[in-house]
Amino acid sequence: MSITLVDARIVTPEDVHDGWLTIEDGRITHVGRGAAPGAGLSLGGRYVVPGFVDQHNHGGAGASFPAGDPEEARRAVAFHLGHGTTTVVASLVTGPLEELARAASALADLCEEGVLAGVHFEGPYISAARCGAHDPALLRTPDRAEVAGLVKAARGHARMLTIAPELPGALDVVRDLVDAGVVAALGHSDATHDQTLAGIEAGGTVATHLYNAMPSLHHRDPGPIAALLQDERVTVELINDGVHVHPAMVRLAYSVAGAGRTALVTDAMAATGVGDGSYRLGNLAVEVKDGVARLAEGGSIAGSTLTMDVAFRRAVRLCGLSLPEAARAASLTPARLLGLDDRVGSVTTGKDADLVVLDEELTVTGVMKRGAWHVGP
Template identity: 40%
Template sequence: MSGTSTNSLILTNVKLITPEGVLEDGWIKLTEGRIEALGSGTAAAAIVGEADVMDGGGGWVLPGFIDVHVHGGAGHDFMDADEEGLRAITRFHASHGTTGILATSLTASRDELTGVLDRVSRFMAAPMPYAQVLGVHFEGPFVSDKWKGAQNPDYILPPQPEWLEEWVSRYPGVIRLQTLAPESDGALDYIERLNSHGIVPACGHTDATYDQIIAAADRGLRHAVHTFNAMRPYHHREPGTVGAVLTDDRIIAEVIADGHHVHAAGIELLRRAKGPDRVILVTDAMAAAGMPDGNYHLGGLPVTMTCGVARLTNSGNLAGSTLTMIGALRHMVREVGVPIAEASRMASGNPARQLGIDSVTGTLEAGKRADVLLLSDQLELERVWIGGREIVR
């Protein structure tokens, strides 16, 4: 069993992070997988009813984290994970506060990418005991060789509309987000095609100029993958991909807040430019997350992890991360100086809104799925509920 559950639970003596702000001396009631009610002060006897009551010790209660960019963990990669591997990945990330996840691919062959969709769609069709796989994020293969980062250059090519049409026909609703280089041949039409299928178009691993990103946004681009990393940088005479992402409000920007990919001042710059509603925290975690230092692979490329930092063995390029979402939230609060309520929005509410699931999850509101985290006052993760079911960590 992955956890325990009761029909109804009330957490008391907590600080609740809600869309309206922080509720001090708060309480929240979870009933049959949903948030039934929440408030501050003493919960009314009618609300308590037959519920179990748990004292939260003055800690924080947050909505569960939603990671839209994660490749794996616990020694497994979404590119080749079978059911056991998918369970291991989702269990590992659930134990660090992630309640919803996009299984993220790497640049690979058409057959390999189809295999990812096949395995993930079958996994999604059955009850998922840990972090809920919400769909697939295809990171590539329609990216720039110049900014390939840890993507395998052998499989980079321009957008292939016929691939997309086959995928959405065979696996409807499974692809939720796709990263591409907007400057590549046919990319603008492909962006429109993605939108027509309800898939979020994202720029990443791209050498696009400022004007090319703006043109892509005009056609429906609305997401930037691991902002600052693997994209044309800012220059005051050619603002580049970074300049367009920072200044165009149509684009929501991911950031890897691990202290290695982006300096704290860079994250603060992003935060000031985009505002609290247009930044999304992601891990970009690879199979080595949760594992000891050593040698691994990412997209068929050898990776060496030293002191928890993963780099391509041959080039030294950063190769994903070993970050967890609770680690990203703590980094934002402790190192960047972001208020916890704002960091929580970047880790939960903003990704839920970008994926169009904010009516179901992403915030603490009555009626929403009980994806709930209890943190200590020092931001140590203490308990995780997914759909009202506590995950044993």
């Protein structure tokens, strides 16, 4: 099957140009500039950006990845696909080891089907002082054998594990993760600047939702934020919903890390797309009011109700990123981090035809995954 999209404004990692593209058997085969050589489906001057890649997502549409229920997971993936996210990593939260292993195994089946792009273990090896919406009673000291068991349960689909580098044994676990081909993310941490640097030296390459669940910047005590922002080996996640991070702090992070080291993420939970009310995140009760999710007890922010199209639009409209910069942060940078950039992350010949069509207001009007329309166009 072949389709040509014409009269498009194509957003590449380098620029935005008027042009056309051809898709055959689910892959991009040509990307051209100017008028197309023949007829095709006109997009009427709308933008084409790469499908969004969300490396930190707990669910949506009333469904939760930590539940480890395949049908719930499918529902969440379908919801986020409607908002332009064509690649999703399912994030778990702190829980009993046996529950985490069971959920990872169930979600691994969906990874093998191509529904999910992997599993992210957020906890249980995180700081009690910065645990946020994680059950402090279930936190654990890093243990190499335990972590190896969780990775094994995911059957080759463990993409990332978040760990606090200051905990006893954490650096050995980070090294083991790197050896196993799993991204070691540093976060939910009370680490000092030096402890964070040690985590990076051991192999940590991601800052789990930078700024959140870690000590704030201070001019005499820079803490983890300065270490994570300034190290060229680290990709920083940003939850760009206006609740977790002020636009000025998004601009600050971007000014240091650039699009090559900035990954927009949602940290979405089950309430995303559903509305205010009572929910659960792992074992904890969550109340959502005015679109903000907080623990019923204590009031800590408990994930978000963000979708990637909103994060992308805010990056351009409120944070000053150009369209190519926002597209890299929402697509190519996380794809590269996850080792998927040979297939997704940019509008490039040879890659999967995972595309999002946006109107002048950057609202989604079309979503294509592997050459098949799921929305619009």
